[in-house]
Amino acid sequence: MLDLQFIRENADTVRNAIINKATGSPTLVDKVLELDELWRKTTTELQEVQTAANAEAKKIGEWMKLGLKDQAQAAIAESGRLKVALKDLEDSQRIAAESLENTLLEIPNVPHPSVPLGKLPSDNVVAFEHGPFPAFTFAPLPHWELLERHDLVDFDRGSKVSGAGFPFYKGAGARFQRALINFFLDQAVENGYVEMGAPLVVNEDSARGTGQLPDKEDLMYEAVRDGLYLIPTAEVPVTNYHRDEILLESDLPIKYCAYTPCFRREAGSYGKDVRGLNRLHQFDKIELVHFVRPEDSYQALEELRAHAEGLLQKLGLPYRRLLMCTGDMGFTQSKKYDLEVWSAGQERWLEVSSISNFETFQARRMKIRYRSKTDAKPQIIHTLNGSGLALPRIVAALLENNQKSDGSIAIPEALRSYFGSDTLISA
RNA sequence: GGAGGGGUGGGUGAGUGGCUGAAACCACAGGUUUGCUAAACCUGCGUACCUUUUAUAGGGUACCGAGGGUUCGAAUCCCUCCUCCUCCGCCA
The missing domain is CATH 3.30.930.10 (Bira Bifunctional Protein; Domain 2)
Structure with a gap:
């Protein structure tokens, strides 16, 4: 498996490797880049919601301790809404990560420069x-x-x-x-x-x-x-x-x-x-x-x-x-x-x-x-x-x-x- | 195969629902002190990823065997699996 960041920065090198090794389509690289972008976008969104949910949970704990029941109840309701959003984002993120991983597994190693080009x-x-x-x-x-x-x-x-x-x-x-x-x-x-x-x-x-x-x-x-x-x-x-x-x-x-x-x-x-x-x-x-x-x-x-x-x-x-x-x-x-x-x-x-x-x-x-x-x-x-x-x-x-x-x-x-x-x- | 008990950072090992990404000790790295060595003291010290007008920097997320569940909140409760230990059974 190649490093994702290496593929981002050396897409052409990887495309050439696929062509030279004759193991698949060079468009796999574009697929990886797309999935990578999707995955990162989803990850960022997910983490933002998680941050909010964590903050909410923390507040609830403090209010409960102080006996501020009403405020705690309101926060619990808000937490419930975040939880639903979280579930969806988690699913999207998991699916994106799996697709990315599976595509990465299809990309071959890059030959060393000293390796002769050839098919047969x-x-x-x-x-x-x-x-x-x-x-x-x-x-x-x-x-x-x-x-x-x-x-x-x-x-x-x-x-x-x-x-x-x-x-x-x-x-x-x-x-x-x-x-x-x-x-x-x-x-x-x-x-x-x-x-x-x-x-x-x-x-x-x-x-x-x-x-x-x-x-x-x-x-x-x-x-x-x-x-x-x-x-x-x-x-x-x-x-x-x-x-x-x-x-x-x-x-x-x-x-x-x-x-x-x-x-x-x-x-x-x-x-x-x-x-x-x-x-x-x-x-x-x-x-x-x-x-x-x-x-x-x-x-x-x-x-x-x-x-x-x-x-x-x-x-x-x-x-x-x-x-x-x-x-x-x-x-x-x-x-x-x-x-x-x-x-x-x-x-x-x-x-x-x-x-x-x-x-x-x-x-x-x-x-x-x-x-x-x-x-x-x-x-x-x-x-x-x-x-x-x-x-x-x-x-x-x-x-x-x-x-x-x-x-x-x-x-x-x-x-x-x-x-x-x-x-x-x-x- | 049956019964019971465990799996926490490089190691040992605390931690039974929010103050714990995690005490303490050891190891390791840097520093101070001492004539060398040693010792003492101070500081630092998990991994991956996202992100920030690009940083030996900040912010965030996840991870306490793995996966799922309960909950506003899980290392901590529940389920499944893996694995280790003890006893029994079987066996080269």
Whole structure:
């Protein structure tokens, strides 16, 4: 959510943001300005009547005490009239406030000036590529064939038990996941993150806080009876951890890491994109979250990116970094990088991390502020997050890139102590 | 799931219908004093919003877990919900 005053003073900037992000109509800005004016007018009127009513009530109290019954009775009658007016004004004000709020929620974050303009994925800028790319003397297999050969993941029984996109990891496959989780968490802690174990379901306020609601409810599984949502990422519970809080400047930056399963409905996908581990309804991810002072957030974005890239480098995975264009970056972000690993068996890039600065967009919804020495009032903080990393596609890339002609799969140096072996073989 | 008791400002904690946006203490910030540290004393210190011929300023409104109600007037009374604690039940 953007600051109302910012929209008042920078209406064109916001209109451009809507156009560039291709998320709605720029007339939303005019709607906000109109509703804002209405709301302020109504608020002022309401407060004037409240002032009168308060004064009246106070007089009544004093007269009663002095025994001036007649005067008190007259004032009570006057109070009754004010009360009726008050009721109407309260209703108008509430309606105006709700419309304003709902319209504000439809306005996307403003992209940072360094974000390239564009509408399509092809407009994203490949900012960096990191090898080495694996060389093969044979045709490398896609990971789903390797998984089947070594009996590491059971998709069919997952489908039977839960549905497509809910695989069982089995034997060495399950252990491999666990090794990755521990490796990622340990790296994050080494980089100064505090490890969190987070709830896997959140309430509606939390889903709204990070921007899943409104509009993206179709992405989340919902426990309707209890009004809870299964988390699509640990970002949701971990960022909401500080919702409605005023933090101390001396506590910043705050950095958390959390491993959680993630649940995504992702309706409407099919074909090669969802083959094997490429896209699942449930997957494991380690998420990194920062709470920082506004002046530090772009430095924090680069730090976060470096932490995620460091993991890929330690795993020896070839990857590239994309700077997402305005049209492909999402509603809530002001700047976003994607990291994609090269998948030799499929000969394609797979997104394994998304690293974003939200500036105040999430924090304003969540009312996360901090008290600084220089400002009299609490300031809205900046939030950022990034995957470090999402597991399934990492598993896919590791299997495909490290497969040998004899069908075995080499485990990267960095993972060996976690996995307990240098080769991944049949369970 | 059953019974009972709580939720007040950064913290502890007073406050059972008007004198309470809220005592007191702690913490924090500024100042005075003392040779440093410490202590003592003084002052300040919630948030959001509206508004004022734009202000490190004034005026106003709302907020004492959330929402509704009673009343001229609610932190205070009533209802619903959330949450915490104690006991019982169930349970990994």
